[in-house]
Amino acid sequence: TLEGYGSLVLSVAFSPDGQRVASGSHDNTIKIWDTASGSSTQTLEGHGGSVLSVAFSPDGQRVASGSSDRTIKIWDTASGSCTQTLEGHGDLVWSVAFSPDGQRVASGSHDNTIKIWDTASGSSTQTLEGHGSLVLSVAFSPDGQRVASGSHDNTIKIWDTASGSSTQTLEGHGGSVLSVAFSPDGQRVASGSDDRTIKIWDTASGSCTQTLEGHGGSVWSVAFSPDG
Template sequence: MNEARLFNRHHLPFPLSDARRVTKAVRFVQIACCLGVAAICLTARADETAQQSRELHMLHGHKRWVLSVAISPDSHWLVSGGDDQTLRLWNLKTGAAARTLRRYDSAVTAVVFHPDGKRIAVGTYGGELGICDAASGKMLREFEGHKESITVLRFDPTGKYLASGSADDTLVVWDASDGEALITLQQGNEYDVTTAAFSPNGQRIVTGDGENELKVWDAASGEEVRTLRGHSETVTSVAFSPSGKQIVSASWDDTLRLWNAGSGDEVHTLRGHTADITSVLFTPDGSRIVSAGEDKAVRIWDAQTYKLLTSFQAQDDSMMCLAISPNGRYLAGGSKEVIRVWKLQ
């Protein structure tokens, strides 16, 4: 249901270049010097305490970066895709590894549960796209059409349609039952479709791209409704609020932006992350916004007042992807070789 994943620079299934990291590190050091070492230490201790009080499980099994995670509609299972070319299933409540569902010829870059919880859509860096059985991993249907890596997958609320974004600059809406390509959305530039989301009523699709823009589309006709401009770098993640009235987007410009879904007006900009933001989503009740990124931190914001409620250091390495359970109790985040699960309530 609520799944969010990372689109990486240059389509690479690993974090940013060393040059980018050095630039951002210098900026962070400059800020740190101004604030003082003592304040940094106090923040680190507070972050550590918050993390310890939240963290339920550390899931080990992937041998490289975890690129995508999703949680089943019943909030019992977690599926993960990794740079180690595996699709893995976990018991979310116990943290136990259930099984390795499938192995692929390239990195698994996008995963999402079908609304019935019995099927999983999977996309890879090599452009493979299919739906497999959630229990056995057996391939049920393959989809042919994308020419490059799959960057994002979303089912519409009914589960009848599957939307797939790709590095080939298109988003395709498929009939999930027979694999027919129904609509192909052209982003209108030479940059990848980096992220996408269906509105709660399934009538709209919002996409993000490498040219810093978001576009809202009519899901039935494929007509472009409007373009949202405001970010200064690549849009990495996007989500509709449960009410469908707002859109939140994340970017490499280190900001989150709130948009009025009806008018397209920018409502607010959330600042606080100190590096590229890779994932953002609303909690199922719509009261909070959760974000994470290259600064290794998870931040939770009030969706009404836009105030930062809490933040905590989540990983030893960059956060690549996030998922929230439909019951709102669990938050999962993928990083290098590990998935962490936290308690939200």
């Protein structure tokens, strides 16, 4: 049990080597925890609002954080310093994700858009528009060629990262889509919704193959196991 926050914890992520956990909190900070000892090794400060999402880079050397202050920050995990502040969203940032090569970050915002950022320059290379409401979750496919987004408009969209166009709109949820995740082979997407269900989608056809029922409330987060 990792303790030390004075307010609610909104997001957690493991480092690729499994030796650390990053957590984002309503107290505007990110903490890095050592999973062997359970102690907090760093507190990353600089956001002017709640930290709604955290993600480790594939090499584990950086953490991205999305905040209600409308920015994404990139942090160096060795020094604990903020190396970049990515600005451009018109409202709070609900979700952040690194691409598999670590060269891009995707962010989903309350402004109804997804932005793709170049982590070398810190500039926004694409703004993906098409959702009818806020974007609550984003995820890169394992090959980095697609992004999935879940929205308050009850849909999931699949985007081509080369063209920036939406290739599929997955419809069927009866409430906001709060979380999306690609399977390790990239052939499926899981979605968690305000309608209390998880759906599994085939990314080739765009059809829903399974609806997982049993929860008594909103499903805030979904994740695939490593073997899918």
